[in-house]
Amino acid sequence: MEETANAQPAPPPAPGAEQYPALDFADSVIALPGGRLLDLLGTPRSAGRWLAERGLAPADAGLHEVCAARMRALRQQVRALLASRIDRTPAPREALAAVNEALTRVPTAAPLHWDEVRGLHRAAPHPTDQIVDHALGALAADTADLLTGPDAARLTACGSPPCNRYLLRAGRRHWCSTRCGDRARAARAYARRIEARAD
Incomplete structure (x- = not known):
């Protein structure tokens, strides 16, 4: 079940998300207990709000579903890519291609077009497409910086199921939030009680 950002407040950003917008971007879909998902990009409106709150688009960008889907x-x-880095497996080719496309998609000039009515002409992409292209390019560049920089070794997945968020590990902490840490500790305490009863 997918929920919008209005259905439930999002947890605080995971450690490292303020430093790396790409980490915050990856964590914009949050697995909740009970098999529910909180998708902060689930609608054009929530996706536009997410970009605006991070300074990647104006508040009145007017995203459409095609933009949110991208x-x-x-x-x-x-x-x-984050999962492959954490698991120390080869980066999926499709993921590399998608990030590289976002890195190179941002035009530096209006492209040249041809049609039978106007002939050769230059036309800039739709303004909303330009906004999304620039935002996705910035997020792709930040992803590349995170995965190839000194903090890549600190990248980890939250250790409290069902959470699916990523974070930068600080010391022994493996949880994205206090809520997840409390849930993990409670699960361990419950497992110890069950084990003690079995003995």
């Missing part, structure tokens, strides 16, 4: 698609590929 954001969710890139997020999936960024998550795949």
Whole structure:
């Protein structure tokens, strides 16, 4: 079940998300207890709000579903790259291609077009597409910086199921939030009680 950002407040950013917007981007879909998902990019409105809150788009950008869908698609590929880094497995080719496309998609000039009515002409992409292209390019660049920089070794997944968020580990902490840490500790205490009863 997918929920919008209005259905439930999002947890605080995971450690490292303020430093790396790509980490915050990857964590914009949150697995909740009971098999529910909180998708901060689930609608064009919530995706636009997410970009605006991070200074990646104006508040009145007016995103459409195609823009939100492009954001969710890139997020999936960024998550795949983070997971492969954590698992020390080869980076998925599709994920690399998606991030590289976002890195190179931002035009520096209006492209040249041809049609039978106007002939050769230059036309800039739609303004909303330009906003999304620039935002996704910035997030892709930040993903590359995170995965190739000194903090890559600190990248980890939250250790409290069912949470699916990523964070930068600080010391022994393996949880994205106090809530997840409390849930993990409670699960361990419960497991110890069950084990003690079995003895």
